[in-house]
Amino acid sequence: AQTVTQSQPEMSVQEAETVTLSCTYDTSENNYYLFWYKQPPSRQMILVIRQEAYKQQNATENRFSVNFQKAAKSFSLKISDSQLGDTAMYFCAFMKLPNTGNQFYFGTGTSLTVIP
Amino acid sequence: GAGVSQSPRYKVAKRGQDVALRCDPISGHVSLFWYQQALGQGPEFLTYFQNEAQLDKSGLPSDRFFAERPEGSVSTLKIQRTQQEDSAVYLCASNKGRLNEKLFFGSGTQLSVL
Numbered sequence: 686a687q688t689v690t691q692s693q694p695e696m697s698v699q700e701a702e703t704v705t706l707s708c709t710y711d712t713s714e715n716n717y718y719l720f721w722y723k724q725p726p727s728r729q730m731i732l733v734i735r736q737e738a739y740k741q742q743n744a745t746e747n748r749f750s751v752n753f754q755k756a757a758k759s760f761s762l763k764i765s766d767s768q769l770g771d772t773a774m775y776f777c778a779f780m781k782l783p784n785t786g787n788q789f790y791f792g793t794g795t796s797l798t799v800i801p
Numbered sequence: 802g803a804g805v806s807q808s809p810r811y812k813v814a815k816r817g818q819d820v821a822l823r824c825d826p827i828s829g830h831v832s833l834f835w836y837q838q839a840l841g842q843g844p845e846f847l848t849y850f851q852n853e854a855q856l857d858k859s860g861l862p863s864d865r866f867f868a869e870r871p872e873g874s875v876s877t878l879k880i881q882r883t884q885q886e887d888s889a890v891y892l893c894a895s896n897k898g899r900l901n902e903k904l905f906f907g908s909g910t911q912l913s914v915l
Contacts, residue, residue, distance in 0.1 A: 706900070707905075710816060729804075730844070730906035744821065776843050789834075791843030 687712045689779050691792035698801050705743045706762045706795045708777030716782040718755075719753065719760045724794070729744040733775070736760065767799045803827075805907035807893050813913045814883045822878045822910045824893030830905070831898040833876050835868055838890040838909070847891075851898060852878060883914045 690713045698704035699787040710719070710731045736744045736753050743751050748765045764771055781788035805827040806810035814820050830886050831852050836844035837860075846860040861868070865884075870876040880887055890911045894904040 694841075722842070722906075727908055728892075728911075729908040730892065730894070730904075732903050735903065778843075789846065793841070793843050 686764060687714070687779050687781060687788075689777050689790050689792035691777055691795050693795045694793070695796045695798070697798040697800055699766075700767055701765060701771060702767055703765045704773055704797065705795065706764075706777075708760045708762070710758050710760065710777070710779050710790075712758070712781070714780065714781050718779065718780040719751075719763045720778040720784065721749070721760075722749070722776045722778055722791075723771075724776060725772070730776070730785065764797075769799050769801060771775055771797060772799045773797060797799045805893055805895055805905055807822075807891075807907035808888055809910055810908065811911050811913075812845040813915065816885060817912055818883050819879065819881045822875045822891050822912070824878070824907060825864050826874065826876070826890055826893070826895030827905055828874075829897065830895035831873070832896050833870060834894040834904065835840050835876070836876050836894065837862075837902060838892055840865070847878070848873075858912065880912075883912075888912055888914045 690709045715752045717738045720737045723733050724730050734744050734749050735744045750763045752761045776794045777792040779790045808823045808857040832868050833850040838844045848868045849857040850870045865881045867879045890909040891906045892909045898901045
């Protein structure tokens with residue numbers, strides 16, 4: 686079975702500063718994807734960034750980047766130049782490959798508040 | 802449609818009532834998923850459809866939960882004889898069914914059972 690652990694239930698950051706959200710996972714699989722999803726108060730889960738396990742290079746999307754440590758099974762999210770609109774719940778997710786159905790596993794989330 | 806649409810957005814039910822939650826996926830998306838998100842938790846898998854076929858229902862917590870997608874588009878999640886522990890946000894997600902593709906989520910239905 687796969688498990689995803691987010692050990693920080695709540696975090697806060699000053700606007701324009703940088704914050705890092707932690708995620709660890711446990712799996713015996715070698716091929717998988719990792720995701721960070723954002724869930725604002727509207728409840729809609731929005732994909733922030735995705736990392737393929739076979740790629741050593743860390744994924745980057747504008748102000749969002751990850752630190753993927755496959756051996757340590759760690760997948761942290763760094764948000765640079767934090768903006769008020771980044772305030773949301775952030776979920777780390779694991780997807781087993783090949784994905785033919787229910788192979789998505791989510792962590793319990795980190796509530797991020799950006800302080801003006 | 803432009804996105805995954807779920808209705809109602811909020812549902813309050815008395816314990817013992819039956820409820821039906823609707824999901825309208827993105828047009829052309831063959832795969833559809835239902836997740837249950839309890840307060841303070843991440844989404845947990847309930848069931849998965851590929852077109853009209855329900856390929857996995859291993860996450861449904863009891864036989865009071867039933868899902869269908871008769872024409873391979875709109876899906877309905879039905880909960881019979883609701884209990885307080887059924888209170889949660891029910892999220893629907895869809896994708897084109899290609900391997901490795903991300904999920905597109907709706908905004909969920911928040912169910913409160915009194």
